[in-house]
Amino acid sequence: MVNLSQVVNWPNKVLMLPSLIHLSLSDCRLISTTTSQLLSMINANSSSQLIFLDLSWNYDLMETHNLDWLTHFSSLQYLDLSRVNLSQVVNWPNKVLMLPSLIHLSLSDCSLISTTTPQFLSINANSSSQLLFLDLSENYDLMEPHNLDWLTHFSSLQYLDLNGVNLSQVVNWPNKVLMLPSLIHLSLSDCSLISTTTPQLLSINANSSSQLLFLDLSYNYLTNSVFHWLFNATISSLRTLNLAENQLVGGIPKYFWNLCALEYLTLSYNNLNGSLYEFMSNESSCLVDSLQDFHISNNRFIGSLPESIGNLSNLQTLDVAQNSLTGVITEAHFSNLTKLKMLYLYSNSLILRFSYNWVPPFQLYSIYLSSCKLGSAFPKWLQSQKNYYQLYISDAGISDIIPAWFWNFPPRLTYLDMSNNQLHGNLPDLSSSRLDDFASIDLSANRFDGSIPLFPLNMASLDLSNNRFSGPVSFLCKLNTPMLLESLNLSNNTLSGELPDCWTYIRDLIVLNLANNNFYGKIPDSISSLESLQFLHLSNNGFVGNMPMSLQNCSELITIDLGANNLFGMVPPWIGNNLPNLVILNLRSNQLYGRLPLSLCRLSHIQILDLSLNKIEGTIPECIYNLTAMSHTMDTISSAIYADNISRGSYTDYASLVWKGRELVFKNSLRLVKMIDLSNNKLYGEIPEGITNLIELVALNLSRNNLSGLITPKIGLLRNLQSLDLSGNQLYGEIPMSISNLNFLSQLDLSANNLSGKIPTGTQIQSLDASAFLGNPKLCGSPLPNKCPEDLHPNYINTQGHKKENDDDGFITKGFYVAATLGFIVGFWGVCCISVLNIRYIMKRLISNVRMILA
Structure with missing residues (x-):
């Protein structure tokens, strides 16, 4: 594991040693530029005595055609090229398998592909006839149908490992593999073997593989018929059988x-x-x-x-x-x-x-008893166990003070988990305890009290959350020596005081959780030294001041949870500029003000954005549609960003969120939650239509702001929405019909706005409580008690121009009635005018006639 990537001309320095027979260069970061030196510098006599060659874990070592140099090692018996990329090497089987003395060949995870397998078939019966060990595991795309015929040339083969090679399309693989006469070790784990091949297993005669000692068929799709083969084949010599993860x-x-x-x-x-x-x-x-x-x-x-x-x-x-x-x-x-x-x-x-004084007849290495009930007293039989390195007795119903003898740990203790009991009392000084490097201790969810004592410097993980510890956390600084600590969880205690300014001693910290305590003061700038920090929980304390600019140096951050403090100032732009991996941002219930920075739109991995209960003003940025993790399903990078990178185990993050009016903690289902909560601020303007691009949102809360305008007709695109709260704003107009398409919607609150018209009909909408629509005087229809006019008089045309029931005339529109009314008025006055003119004409004729008679 020596880095030779910068060493010039190393092949001349190493391979020309005249007596060299064993050479191991595993994981030396060798690169392809050195292989040309191998080709040009090794003559037919050099290194001819080399018997053992290990070049494994040098992924970038090989180039096309570069295995020709192997032909010079005629005495080579052991060759390991595992984790070396051979995908571009042409005709590698002839270069490797033709070595006359080779008995051990490992090509695990070499990116071998099926195009090379025809070369296997061309190998004659004499090639590699002495091969005893062959490892081709983790080359998933290696095999094609019928391509295991080449195995018949290896009659001496004793060890065959094809783990992770896809054999689902290989016909009659049992006859090709299990008929090898010398085979004693066979690994076919995770080969996509299916039950349709098991009849072939049953057809194999009783003498086949009779010498087999090791058989691994785990992680496949085999059914109970594999049992019948095992006992028909009478493999009486079998020592190891692994059938895990089948059907x-x-x-x-x-x-x-x-x-x-x-x-x-x-x-x-x-x-x-x-x-x-x-x-x-x-x-x-x-x-x-x-x-x-x-x-x-x-x-x-x-x-x-x-x-x-x-x-x-x-x-x-x-x-x-x-x-x-x-x-x-x-x-x-x-x-x-x-x-x-x-x-x-x-x-x-x-x-x-067990009886109180029972002394077990064994000495255990691993003790996993979580969820078993051990009794209220601390199990005394553990005092006799001197060699264990893993002890899990969480949720075991123990309600006791831990006896003094227990703290004299065995020297190799790696994992200690006594969480979720009712253990109580003070913890002793454990700084001199004999723990293995990168050990993990979990004493969470008990009733321990007093101050937190000193712990060994070589620990990787310490969880004391959900206890009754009090006082400051000065134990972090007392030793003034760098610690190996990667995960520290002290949440849900009654710890107090200002945070110490000594975080430079814990540079490897990945998880820091101090939430739900009584800390106060400013967050120290030395927290910027935590360059590996990914999960930061400081919520529900009394921290003041601006968000420390030094946090922008923690570019690996995935979670920032600073909710329920007294932080003030503007939401800093560097969050969007410098924290590209951020998935959870919770700044709820602080004193933040000012406008939302546009840089927040660069958080392409963000899945939970909670800025509620602040004094943020301005408009919601139009660029909100760039929060792309909220518009893709969970196979995006944001779901894989929760890495198992604690030295001794993994960390599962959590988030405390207001969900449907209640504060809940999400942990196991956290990756499924995608939500935006900007409620209880001073935002104004319209809700940007681009928010409907975030189709994977499950919760959207914009309530108690000063938002105005219409609810976008595209709201129905948020197909996964379960909770929508737009209450306490100044929204107006009708509720879009598309809202009835939200089939998963179980919580809706549109109250206290200026909405009007009829509530859209839909199974989800009408099943909601009427309170979701109160405070909108012009709204009508179920589930509100006040009915709409068209519901009160269904057989008549109302003043809004709605059609009479059973009226199918599509031409009768609002314009029709306007025109008809104007026509009536014109016609009426026209008739009146004509009538007046006619009367005047009649009267004139009548007067004329009277005058003629009198004359």
């Missing part, structure tokens, strides 16, 4: 007891069920004396654990975790298990009931 159902077949050499059996992660008593009833079997590792975790077994498990006198690992086992475990279960090293009983409903 096995029912109970464990009793004929496993006939495999007298079996030492390792794992059936974990299947759908096996029933009681274990049936399987454990054969006490006279030879398997009782041979079985060393027994793994059946993550199945559906019920009932109690039989006492006969104690008859497996050579058992070293017992793993029955994550089933539905019940009942009591007593000393009788372990009476003969003198060799037991690993005990996994967690995630069952088992009760461990």
